[in-house]
Every structure is written in C-alpha cells, then in structure tokens.
Amino acid sequence: DIVMTQSPDSLAVSLGERATINCKSSQSILYSSNNKKYLAWYQQKPGQPPQLLISWASTRKSGVPDRFSGSGSGTDFTLTISSLQAEDVAVYYCQQFYFSPYTFGQGTKLEIK
Amino acid sequence: QLQLQESGPGLVKPSETLSLTCIVSGASISNTNYYWGWIRQPPGKELEWIGTIYYSGSTHYNPSLKSRLTMSLDTSQNQFSLQLSSVTAADTAVYYCARHISDPEYFNWFDPWGQGTLVTVSS
Numbered sequence: 001d002i003v004m005t006q007s008p009d010s011l012a013v014s015l016g017e018r019a020t021i022n023c024k025s026s027q028s029i030l031y032s033s034n035n036k037k038y039l040a041w042y043q044q045k046p047g048q049p050p051q052l053l054i055s056w057a058s059t060r061k062s063g064v065p066d067r068f069s070g071s072g073s074g075t076d077f078t079l080t081i082s083s084l085q086a087e088d089v090a091v092y093y094c095q096q097f098y099f100s101p102y103t104f105g106q107g108t109k110l111e112i113k
Numbered sequence: 114q115l116q117l118q119e120s121g122p123g124l125v126k127p128s129e130t131l132s133l134t135c136i137v138s139g140a141s142i143s144n145t146n147y148y149w150g151w152i153r154q155p156p157g158k159e160l161e162w163i164g165t166i167y168y169s170g171s172t173h174y175n176p177s178l179k180s181r182l183t184m185s186l187d188t189s190q191n192q193f194s195l196q197l198s199s200v201t202a203a204d205t206a207v208y209y210c211a212r213h214i215s216d217p218e219y220f221n222w223f224d225p226w227g228q229g230t231l232v233t234v235s236s
Binding site: 040048049051052055061093095097098100102105 | 158159160161162173175176177209211214219220221222223224225226227228229
C-alpha cells in the first residue's frame with residue numbers, strides 16, 4: 001500500500017499568517033503519461049465530514065477560497081493557506097488515488113495561535 | 114444538490130455483521146457517471162477506504178477487508194449498503210459514505226461525503 005505521511009501533526013498559526021501542511025507519499029503518485037499528480041486534499045471541520053478542497057494536487061474545487069493552494073512533486077506535496085482565517089480551523093487530510101487501496105494521511109490539526 | 118446520509122445500528126456485538134445503508138438524494142445511484150464508496154475512521158486513527166460500488170453492481174474492495182465485506186445497492190430506494198461480517202473492536206469507527214469520483218481509467222477522490230455514523234463494536 002502507498003503510505004501517506006503528513007507533517008506536522010498539529011499546527012498553530014496566527015490569523016492572517018501563512019499555514020503550510022506537508023504530505024509525503026511512500027512512492028511516486030505522478031503518472032508520467034499525463035503528468036498528473038494523483039493527490040487530493042480535504043478539510044474536516046469539527047462535527048463535519050471531510051470536504052474536498054483540492055484535486056490533482058493543485059486544482060481547487062469550485063467555491064474554495066483562493067487562499068488555499070496545493071503544490072508538489074511526485075512524492076512531496078504541500079497545502080498552503082496564504083492568510084489564515086478563523087473558519088480555517090480544521091483537520092486537513094491528503095489522499096492518494098494513484099493506486100488501490102486509496103490511502104489517506106493521518107491528518108494535520110490546524111489551530112489559531 | 115447531491116446529499117448522502119448513512120443509517121444503521123450504532124452498536125454491534127463482536128462476531129456479528131455490521132450493516133449500514135447510505136441514502137442518496139439529489140442524484141440517481143443509477144447514473145452511469147457515478148461510483149459510490151464507503152470510508153471509515155476509527156477513533157484517533159486515519160481514514161480508511163473500505164470499498165466502492167457501481168450502479169451495475171460491480172465492486173472494488175480494499176483487500177484488507179475483502180474477505181468480510183459485501184456491498185450492494187437498491188436502485189428502487191436510491192441507496193447502497195455495506196455489510197461487514199465477523200466484526201471485532203477494531204471495526205469500531207465512524208463510517209462515511211461518499212460519491213467516489215472516477216474517470217475512465219482511475220478512481221479518484223471522494224466528493225461529497227455523508228455526515229458519518231459511529232458504529233461501536235461491543236458486547
């Protein structure tokens with residue numbers, strides 16, 4: 001199975017500051033024939049189910065604020081929140097869909113400092 | 114707007130079968146463009162994909178659960194179901210249903226998700 005490892009496990013950032021969450025896959029999830037990275041990011045707010053933020057490592061879902069951005073290479077990926085808002089407090093998960101079984105990272109808890 | 118809602122018992126005894134249903138509204142589960150999945154999250158642990166089903170009844174299971182898992186769908190009720198047999202305490206989790214987005218070659222991400230339902234395995 002592809003193991004997804006997120007860092008840090010938790011993160012406290014001041015309002016208006018940048019938050020960066022990392023996700024590393026145990027093998028490349030870049031499909032060379034189409035140059036696509038088979039990675040999604042989700043946000044889970046307290047008491048809610050996960051919600052899709054980003055697919056293909058960097059494509060924001062319609063309606064997701066542009067302060068959220070994703071980037072990365074074949075094995076190392078980053079979710080960046082450019083200016084943290086209070087409503088961004090949540091747990092964030094990455095998920096690979098390159099190879100079955102589809103696996104998730106352990107989550108990163110983002111809080112306000 | 115597509116919405117999913119899980120239903121089923123919140124408590125299951127060890128060695129018995131866990132059964133959950135996901136009721137879909139806002140779209141037909143017979144839509145040939147859609148696949149339907151289950152994901153679970155044990156307390157304090159990461160999310161785990163359980164399996165995915167297509168309107169035709171074809172299934173794709175996580176190998177770690179395959180021997181105990183059965184997924185089915187009821188197009189007349191616009192719902193799909195999960196049965197996990199011989200459960201143990203390790204199967205205690207919040208169970209989510211979701212649409213499993215796919216393209217012709219690959220299963221992709223999950224969107225949207227149901228609210229989730231906690232199932233506890235205990236005598």
